[in-house]
Amino acid sequence: MAERGVDQKEEKKSYGSVFVLGAGILAALSLWAFLDDNITRRPWKGFQAKFYRLDYNKAQAAYDEEDKKLQADDKYKELSQKLAAFQASLADGEVGKKLNSQIAEEARVTVKFQEADQKVKDVKSELEEAWYEHDHAVQQKRKIEPYLEVIAALDKKKAVLDKELEPIREKRNQLKDEIKKIQSGAKEIETELVKMTGERDKWIRVMENVTFKLGPFTFPKIPKIQQVSLDEFDRNRFDQPVARVDRCQTCHLAINRPGFEKEANPYKTHPRREVLLADSAHSPDKIGCTGCHEGQGMAVNGVKQAHGDVHLWEFPLLRGAKVQSSCTSCHQDVQKFAEDAPLLAEGQRLFEQVGCTGCHLVKGYENIPKIAPSLKKISAKVDPGWMVRWIENPHKFRQRTRMPNFDLKPDDALAVAAYIWSQSKEEADQWTQTHPAPAGFREGDPNDIAKGKKLVETIGCKGCHGFADGEFSTPLGKSKDLVPNLKDIAAKVVGPQWIYHWIKNPRGFEPETRMPSLRLSDDEALSITNYLMSLGGRPDPVAGIQEKLADAKNIKRGEVLVRKWGCFGCHDIKGMEKESRIGAELTTFGSKTVEELGFGNRTDVKHTWDDWTYFKLKTPRGYATERIEQLMPQFNLHDDDIKALRTLLGGFRERKVGQRYLADQGLRVQQVVEGRRLMQQYNCVGCHEIEKQGGFVRKYYQENVALAPPPLNGQGEKVQSSWFYSFLKSPTTLRPWLEIRMPTFGFSDEHTTQLVNYFNGLSKVEQPYHYIDDRKFPAENLEAAKILASAEYFNCFSCHVQGGKNPEGPKEGWAPDLAMARQRLNPNWIIKWLKDPQKIQPGAKMPSFYPGGPDNILGGKEDRQIEALRDYLMSIGRGAAPAAAAAPQVPAKAKPAK
Amino acid sequence: MNKFGSLVLAMSLVAAPAMAAYEGGDVKDGGSISGSVKFKGTAPAPKKLDVGKDKEVCGKTAKMDQSLIVEGGNLVNAVVTITDIKKGKKIELKKVQFDQNGCEYTPHVVAFPAGTTVEVINPDGILHNVHSYSKVNTAFNQAQPKFKKTLEVKIEKPEAVEVKCDVHGWMHGWLVATESPYVAVTDKSGSFKLDNVPAGSYTVEVWHEKLGKSTQKVTVKAKEDAKVTFEVAGK
Structure with a gap:
């Protein structure tokens, strides 16, 4: 009987199955949510668990191995038995x-x-x-x-x-x-046993580290996110300092632990960990990982996410050598990283010396001087027909030249030449009139040519120039010569008149040139001119070239073209003094996103920054279209050079890393960077080994290295700055046995100071000046040293020149004049040198006299003998004229310095 | 030490002897290798060296260039070694002498097993220096003034080390260190003998400072002398 309003049937219906189903779904969902949250979305937990197992097993194996060694050790056995x-x-x-x-x-x-x-x-x-x-x-x-x-x-x-x-x-x-x-x-036995078992038992601690104990059971450690928080590392769009959080070590657990070098990632030890991750360098606990490697440091929900390989993340992981791009974010001096960041170091050198800065502005590279010669007197120097052909395609004449190919049409090249020629005419004609053809020039005289060749090979020309195919001293990347190869020089120049005056006094023709004077006598200059005029045939004459170059229409068109192609970026051209760089600024080029790069109509280039940049350098006008013209010329760079340049470009980013994370930016570092740049521009490394690099001319002296220019590693510590300054300004003879000459560069005061500071910076010289007070030398020391230096003992003057008095025997067995030490050498360096010459200069002819000094002088105390010798050396040059005063600035017929 | 480190160490410990791999011991019924080294071609005329310094000591006798001496068609001062011997007679390290008397190294070439100490003698009463041009061994350059009659240097690893005196540019000689004790320098008749060699087949090498290396396979029978003649061509 149904009650009103009550549905009996409904009341009696059972919903049990629905509840069970609902509860079941809820339970399943809960379980799924739990699993998803803990496992699927936290892949790092798996990585950690796997790592802990790996670490544990490795430790166990190492423990077992050490234990085996101990068990085989009789002493260990004996001690354990005693203890037991x-x-x-x-x-x-x-x-x-x-x-x-x-x-x-x-x-x-x-x-x-x-x-x-x-x-x-x-x-x-x-x-x-x-x-x-x-x-x-x-x-x-x-x-x-x-x-x-x-x-x-x-x-x-x-x-x-x-x-x-x-x-x-x-x-x-x-x-x-x-x-x-x-x-x-048992104490003693126990202490000894602990000493013996230390190597083994430390593995117990490693095992304990990746496990935890609960009652009698041992469990693997519970995974936990490992993060490093870097306060004020970055700056946001409002230029406020913000923190950066890196969680990379959540998976890369062994990055700063030795012993995992051969594991696969993410468990691999960082390459060169001891150096790169040292506390004084990049301790990952202090500066994280993404500062160098990029990626999405905070992400831990997947490998791709963490590495930043996701759409619109601007800083994907820098893999392999690309990480070198990051060094410039914090380091000012990157060229010293020739070992750890070779691509970057090479890229920077190329960037500065191939001429990129002629067209492109980059912060920090604004003041690099124009790399190419001035064209203000060019018509006095080169053959006009040659000039037109050169402008059309310089690589045809000189494959390794730094000058790029603008791919000009012949009549455009002619127009450009006409403008440059006409602009130089006045100054050039004036110069030619005041520099007449040399008297006594015997063109083609084979004896004279041979004499010139000999001079070129001995006095130092080869420290910079090549004179045959494939010959060069200082390489610039893999494809360029820093200094022109002169194998066809006669086919380029107007004639012997220019060569003669140029080699005698390069700055007389071009005040800013980096070509130095070798202080040639008239005779020497004549012979060298003769030799150079024998290299390559004379230029092919071009009919009516002078008229074409003087044609006003051509000149006018040429001016427009010179402005368009930006020739003044690298050359000084009269009338173009106020032009500015024609290329795009590259200060932030490395942070450009793919969307900001124009690929033109090219479909063969992958849409990445890397590929765009590579192909831009490989085929500079490759992204041009019907509507968009591109001007960048073809440099013909080797692939490796392109990759090196790309590494540097990748570092041109808008980054302001917090002050506390930066490498030393102090004055000394700036001086080294600045001075090295100058040193490279003047190609000092062509002859001298500096910072353990260069000294390329030494390859011609393999028979007798003693006749090559001295290496200058540690030069700042070796010499007195005041002497060095004077020497750079006006070199004097230090090693009369050398045929190769230290040139006179005509450095400005500023450049000389920069060079001295550079060497001092490299040697970390605190105190560049030395005052020698004769009254402070103990008489006892001087007496003792005189005996030590005598033939009875060290016989110093058997090899060393003594105040102009030469030793016996052939010149190549001589050593520098010890009377110069007082003005030239740092007294503290003399001590170091006497203690171990080989340590300062491996292969030095100077032998070690210590240890092994005589017992009967100064009580046989070697340190005192060395000090006495120093005092003596600093005293024997007394009264000698200051180093530089003896030699005039640029002597015409002075004795060549070496 | 961590495990990786110990592994590397263990490997190097195992690998180093495996490479150096000469094991000395008693040799039973050893044979010998003897023979001579001939020079093929025209022997160069002996060259007189220019003694331009310390003439009263160094110039007593005429100095001849020692770098290529051929006597009656026999090559003098060539070093003969067995290069591939792994097991043989015990290495007995005896001091060898290298005399600078009269500003000339005597003998011009000394050969010995690596690890030998060389006693450099200076009876001249003037300054010499002993400068090694070595790549495998650590290079040294030690002064030997008048008061230091003897000086000892040790050549630790196998290498032909050229030694020069920078004070007297003409002086140069060779200290040749080998892996095994089977080494001899040819005498005036160009002959040499390596004795107490276990029976077996070996590679015998001749090295000369100017003429480089040449090798021959030689089989040694127990208690017998294996004769071998090398012919080295002039360059």
Whole structure:
């Protein structure tokens, strides 16, 4: 019977199955949510768990191996047995019995001691009481004698008791000592064993590190995100400092641990960890990983995400050598990283020396001088027909030239030449008139040519120039010569007149040139001119070339073209002094996104920054279209050079890393960077080895390296700055046995200072000046050193020149004039040099005299002998003229310096 | 030491002897290798050296260039070694002498097993220096003034080390260190002998400072002498 409003049937219906289903779904969803949250979305947990197992197993294996070694070690066995025997004996053997009896005895003696002690204490109390009575009597003015009697009696009693107590105390202490001795009998063995097992037992700690204990069970460690937070590392769009969080080490757990070098990532140890991740370098706990490697440091939800290989993430992981791009974010001096960042170092050198900065502005590279010669007097220098052909395609004449190919049409090349020619005419004609053809020039005389060739090969021309195919001194990347190869020079120049005056005084023709003077005599210059005029045929004459170059229409068109192609980026051209760089600024080129790069109509280039940049350098006009013209010329760079340049370009980013993370940016670093740039521009490394690099001319001196220019590693520490400054300004003869000459570069005061600072910076010289006070040399030292230097002992002057007095024998066996030491050498360096010349200059002819000094001088104390020799060397040049004063600035016929 | 480190160490410990791999011991019924080294071609005329310094000591006798001496068609001062011997007689390290008397190294070429100490003697009473041009061994350049009559240097690793005196540019000689004790320098008749060689087949090498290396296969029978003649062509 149905009640109104109540659906009986509905009431009786069972929803059990629905509930069960619902509960089931809920449970499944919960489980799924749990799994998804803990496993699917946290792949790092798997990585960590796997790593902990790996670490544990490695540690276990290492432990076992060490243990095996120990077990095979007889000493270990002996010690362990000794210890075990002792412990056994202590537990229930003889030692144990002895110990127990001692302990029992000690307990008995202690009781006895306490009893005796108590008696003494009682007497003491009685004494206190007696004294009180005595004092009381004194105050009440009673008789005190009876009290004194009592006190005396008690004193006597105490003395007897004290005497009884003493032996008991001694006995007790003795027993205590004995017990202690027995108990610690194994100490020594234990200490020695700990020393022996240290190597093994440290692996226990490693194993403990990746596990935890719960009761009797051991579990693997629970995975946990490992993050490094870097305060004020970055700056946001509002230029406020913000923190960066790196979680890379959540998976890369062994990045700063040795022993995982051969594992696959993410467990691999960082290459060159000891250097690159050292506390003083890039400790990952202090500066994280993404500062160098990029990627999405915070992401831990997947490998791709963490590495930043996701759409619109601007800084994907820099793989392999690309990481070198990042060095410039914090380091000012990157060229010193020739070993760790070779591509970057090479890229920077190329960037500065191939001429990129002629057209492109980049912050930090604004002041690089124009790399190419001035064209203000070009018509006095080159053949006009050659010039047109050169402008059309320079690589045809000189394959390794730095000048790029603009791919000009012949009439455009002619127009450009016409403009440049006409602009130079006036100044050039003037120069030609004041520099007449040399008298006595015997063109084609084979003897003279041979003489010139010999000079070119010996006096130092080859330190920079090549004179045959494939010959060069200083390479610039893999495809360029820093200095022109002169194998066809006669086919380029107007004639011998220009060559003669140019080589005699390069700055007389071009005040800014980097070509130095070798202080040639007239005769030498004539012979060299003759030799150079024999290299390559004379230029092919072009009919009517002078008229074409003088044609006003051509000149006018040429001016437009020179402006368009930006020739003034690398050359000084009269009338183009106020033009600015024609290329795009590249200061932030490395942070450009793919969307910001124009690929033109090219479909063969992958849409990445890397590929765009590679092909831009490979085929500079490859992205041009019908509507978009591209001007960048073809440099013909080797693939490796392109990759090096790309590495540098990748580092041109908009990054402002927090001050505290930056490498040293101090004055010394700036001086090194600045000075090195100058040193490279002047190609000092063509002849000298500097920073353990270069010295390319040495390849011609393999027979006798002693005849090559000296290496300048550590030069800042070796010489006095004031001397060095004067020497660079005006070189004087240091090594009369050398045929190769140190040229006169005509450095400005500023450049000379920069060079001295560079060498001082490299050597970390704190104190560049030295004042030599003769009064401070102890007479005893000078006397002793005189004997040491004599033929009886070290015979220094067997090889060293002495104040202009030459030693016996052929020149190549000579060594520098010791009378120059006073002005030239740093006294502290002399000490270091005498102690071990080979350490300062491997292969030096100077032998080590120490250790092994004579016993009978200055008490045989070698340090004192070395100091004495230093004092002596600093004193023998006394009164000598200052180093530079002797030589005039650019002497016409002066004795060549070497 | 971590495991990786110890692994590397263990490997190097195992690998180093495997490469150096000469094991000395008793040789039973050893044979010998003897023979001579002939010079093929026209022997160059002996060259007189220019003694331009310390003439009163160095110029007593005429100095001849020692770098290529051929006596009656025999090549002198060539070093003969067995290059591939792994096991043989014990290496006995005896001090060898290298005399600078009269500003000339005598003998011009000394050969010995690596690890030998060379006693350089200076009876001249003037300054010499002993400058090694070595690549495998650490190069040294030690002064030997008048008061230092002897000086000791040790050549630790196998290498032909050229030694020069920078004070007297003409002085040069060779210290040749070998892996095994089987080494001899040819005498005036160009002959040499390597004795106590276990029976077996070996590669015998002749090295000369100017003429380089040449090798021959030689089989040694127990208690017998294997004869071998080298012919080295002039360059």
